Amino acid sequence: MRTNPADLAVRVRGLRKEYGDLTAVAGIDLDIARGETFALLGPNGAGKSTTVEILEGYRHRTAGEVSVLGADPAHARLDWKARLGIVLQSTGESGQYSVREQLAHFARFYPNPRDVEDVIAAVGLEKQAKTRIGKLSGGQQRRVDVALAIVGRPELLFLDEPTTGFDPEARREFWKLIEQLKAEGTTILLTTHYLDEAARLGDRGGVIVGGRLVAVGHIDELGGAEARVPVVRWRDESGAPREERTQRPAELVVDLARRFGGEPRELEVIRPSLEDVYLGLVHAAGSKASAAELVEEGELA
Missing domain, CATH: 3.10.20 (Ubiquitin-like (UB roll))
Structure with a gap:
């Protein structure tokens, strides 16, 4: 893995997040290269969402060094946020506007947005372009989330469970879109419970359990040679x-x-498949619920 900071989109050293006596993230070190797709894997409550929210600038850390696109997310300005694209686990968009209206509105926030009609086509919503978002199915609303995240041509795209609610055909169409973004040089941080998705899209990956990264490496080499015997x-x-x-x-x-x-x-x-290796790593690390589980279930603010 390259260590020159200029080559890195994300650099994390000793990242911790604590809530009193409870530790949600327990000293993570992580590098993500520019143009790389990194799959962050782990069971519910492992600390994935807490880690990603810190990188996005939405949650303050307790300790550690974090650099995302050359800036500390805790102190980054609006122009830094414009370089990110974020797909959250659940949609929060207003249902009163049509797909085209909402995308056109968001596109005006960016200096060099993608063409709105091209984005609508890329996420497969041409027939729903004039439909109010509130009238769309759950899977179609998820596509709107993705469209809003990519309309600004982000340098770094956060995808948190992006294909939840997609049928198999829609998932494969989405994968093609992500592969197109990868080809354009977009850096992508993906969290997903679909291990076939991680295997298809990820260049490298990491497994987080109990707030700790227990394995990091090329997606085909996670767990080491012994895990793939x-x-x-x-x-x-x-x-x-x-x-x-x-x-x-x-x-x-x-x-x-x-x-x-x-x-x-x-x-x-x-x-052994990636799923077999993943389950072995989680079992070996001990998949006990940590403070991160309380955070991600909304029991800690």
């Missing part, structure tokens, strides 16, 4: 389930066939 499963002569992790699954399968005089029952070779 294949598993061979079968049932023995008594019908009991057996499994063995091995770097040479083909050799083990051949050996089992010799021992059993043929293929053993329910033989399968499993190569």
Whole structure:
């Protein structure tokens, strides 16, 4: 990972957020390169939203150093905020304006906005352009959120559970849009519970549990080589389930066939997916609810 500050969109050192005796974020270090898509993963209450809100400038930190696009979010000015695009977990847009009216209104806030009609087409809302936002379905309102976040050509785009409410086809269309933004050089910080989405869009990722980053790396290398060792499963002569992790699954399968005089029952070779690695990391770190869970559920202000 590059460490030259000029190459970084986000640089975090020793980030902490505390509420009295409760610790929501417990000393995170993180670098995100310009033009990179970084997937921040973790169970509910792990501290993801608290961390992202600090980076966005919406929540003050207790300790640590934070630089986002070269500025401290706690003291950044309005011109800095104009360089960000933010998609929150839930929509908060007024329902009395049409999609086109709302986008045109927001576009006037930025020095070099995207063409409103191009943005409407990019999020697949051409047929709903004249429809009041309050009349749209939940998934369509989510697309409006995305449209509002990208109309200003942000340098850094925060996507917090962006495809919640999307059907499978809409999710894939959204992925194409994000890949287009990536190709244009937009830096993206993605939080998602859809691990296939993280695998598809992420360049690198991190897993946060209990307010701590327990793994950071290329999305295909999270957890290290040991976490991705294949598993061979079968049932023995008594019908009991057996499994063995091995770097040479083909050799083990051949050996089992010799021992059993043929293929053993329910033989399968499993190569761990990102979901398998993620669940293993969460389990190993201990997925206990922390103060972050209270914060994200609204029990702490």
